[in-house]
Amino acid sequence: MLVTISFYLLAFVAIAAALMVVAARNPVHSVMYLILTFFSAAGLFILMGAEFLALLLVMVYVGAVAVLFLFVVMMLDVDFAELKAGFLQYAPYGMILGVILFLEMFFVGAAYFTGETKKAVVYSGEASNLERFGEVLYTKYAFFFEAAGLILLVAMIGAIVLTLRPRDGVRKQDVTQQVSRTRETAIEMVDIESGKGVGS
Amino acid sequence: MEDVVVHPAASTDFSPLVWFGLKLLQVGGFVIVLSLMVAALVLADRKIWAAAQMRRGPNVVGAFGLLQTIADALKFFFKEIVVPAGADKVLFILAPVITLVMAFVAWAVIPVAPGWVISDINLGILYVLAISSLGVYGIIIGGWASNSKYPFMGALRSAAQMISYEVSIGFIILTVAALVGSLNLTEIVAAQKGGFWNWHMFYLNWSNPIHLVLFPIMFYMGILFFISALAESNRPPFDLPEAESELVAGYQVEYSSTPFLMYFFGEYVNIMLLCGMMTILFLGGWHAPIDVGFQIIHPFIWFFGKCAFLFFLFAMVKAIVPRYRYDQLMRLGWKVFLPTSLIALMIVLTWVNFFGTGAT
Numbered sequence: 001m002l003v004t005i006s007f008y009l010l011a012f013v014a015i016a017a018a019l020m021v022v023a024a025r026n027p028v029h030s031v032m033y034l035i036l037t038f039f040s041a042a043g044l045f046i047l048m049g050a051e052f053l054a055l056l057l058v059m060v061y062v063g064a065v066a067v068l069f070l071f072v073v074m075m076l077d078v079d080f081a082e083l084k085a086g087f088l089q090y091a092p093y094g095m096i097l098g099v100i101l102f103l104e105m106f107f108v109g110a111a112y113f114t115g116e117t118k119k120a121v122v123y124s125g126e127a128s129n130l131e132r133f134g135e136v137l138y139t140k141y142a143f144f145f146e147a148a149g150l151i152l153l154v155a156m157i158g159a160i161v162l163t164l165r166p167r168d169g170v171r172k173q174d175v176t177q178q179v180s181r182t183r184e185t186a187i188e189m190v191d192i193e194s195g196k197g198v199g200s
Numbered sequence: 201m202e203d204v205v206v207h208p209a210a211s212t213d214f215s216p217l218v219w220f221g222l223k224l225l226q227v228g229g230f231v232i233v234l235s236l237m238v239a240a241l242v243l244a245d246r247k248i249w250a251a252a253q254m255r256r257g258p259n260v261v262g263a264f265g266l267l268q269t270i271a272d273a274l275k276f277f278f279k280e281i282v283v284p285a286g287a288d289k290v291l292f293i294l295a296p297v298i299t300l301v302m303a304f305v306a307w308a309v310i311p312v313a314p315g316w317v318i319s320d321i322n323l324g325i326l327y328v329l330a331i332s333s334l335g336v337y338g339i340i341i342g343g344w345a346s347n348s349k350y351p352f353m354g355a356l357r358s359a360a361q362m363i364s365y366e367v368s369i370g371f372i373i374l375t376v377a378a379l380v381g382s383l384n385l386t387e388i389v390a391a392q393k394g395g396f397w398n399w400h401m402f403y404l405n406w407s408n409p410i411h412l413v414l415f416p417i418m419f420y421m422g423i424l425f426f427i428s429a430l431a432e433s434n435r436p437p438f439d440l441p442e443a444e445s446e447l448v449a450g451y452q453v454e455y456s457s458t459p460f461l462m463y464f465f466g467e468y469v470n471i472m473l474l475c476g477m478m479t480i481l482f483l484g485g486w487h488a489p490i491d492v493g494f495q496i497i498h499p500f501i502w503f504f505g506k507c508a509f510l511f512f513l514f515a516m517v518k519a520i521v522p523r524y525r526y527d528q529l530m531r532l533g534w535k536v537f538l539p540t541s542l543i544a545l546m547i548v549l550t551w552v553n554f555f556g557t558g559a560t
Binding site: 026051071173 | 288326329330337341344527528
């Protein structure tokens, strides 16, 4: 009973928040609703016994991805009223996308409920979620796992290369140089005779 | 504390509702005890800071100023909440609540003594990492919702700083997790029993000389964790988000009264959490430094003592170390801590692969 109530509560919050992501006027509020959606999804994962996935979802999507979204939305000075003015212009494309999405979900659901899909294997016994994941990820799917890592690495390096502009005339801090200064290199003792100044 | 903390195994006989009620009581008791301890720590912080500067510190309210924190809290409660006209009112109030709640929620998996833990979950470490990665929202939202330049700059700085140091904290925690072979905090503490030479920070098990290879790495990891904890909790010398000489008070500029109290309190609960995490991961949790065969001092006292010692170090660092420059802070996080902790993780993983997990 408790599980059913929790499921409906979390599912309702997830859908309502997802709706508000699109409907909210302020983009920062949209990101906040997105975070709420992620949270509800994590709750749904926990109800299914996939606590590792749930925590990963919170860590990666809420803790990192949504923070970046928030950064971008806060920093960009976009006039969102102007963006929304052309709403009707793009409505047909949105409708087409919506119809495609709906058809996809319809077929997936139909396949699922007619029993034509492979049922997920439910592991039981002592091994935890995490151990099961590790067993599969590093044996059966080791190649795909490493390929995914490689793709991410390439993307990261690509982003750095794209934004790195070597500029001339920039004063840079050399920490080794700063730290390795001694009394001898930093201070010059000058004997100043009275009435003559430092001179050169 | 003893009467409200029920061991999970003992409470499974009850019906779900009774169990739920008991859990609620447990949580309530935990929050009250934790709040009182944090109140004491705030005072200790001020006293230590004052002593380092040859001042007396708060000494008027109560004996030796013991009630100063409570008086301050009451003062904040009874002040008027000022919300700036241009602020996003909902988010403005929500932000400090997020900070405080996240700080308390992370404590749910921290074992303070054998069996004294609200939820002994298998993925305890992952849970703490996930929750602490949410703490940044309280700050970044607070800074943005204030609709003012200084808070916004402070929030951006703070968010960048916390995300940077979270990365290396993650790797440092993983070295310990790999060494123990578990993500459960209770098991991590259990792996360090028998004496301080089994603690992860002083990994000096002479019975098997091969373990000595890991000693310098784990000792270094312990120090790295402490410094990262300073940065993660925005404490001096890494308190750039609130650098009062540049940003007035960072993301807290527009906050007053109870919301400010929430920020303040959440910050100290977070510091306490990081001290607790370091105690569990590196300093043997509730275990005594030397195992004499029977229990003289209660394990909780050991745990709290170690936390208090770490907090003393936090306070001393605040008193004697000047503030870092922002570019130096970023350089330290990304160019020193991240590579070294990554290399250490690789060495520990290789070691575990050849010699197995655990201290024995």
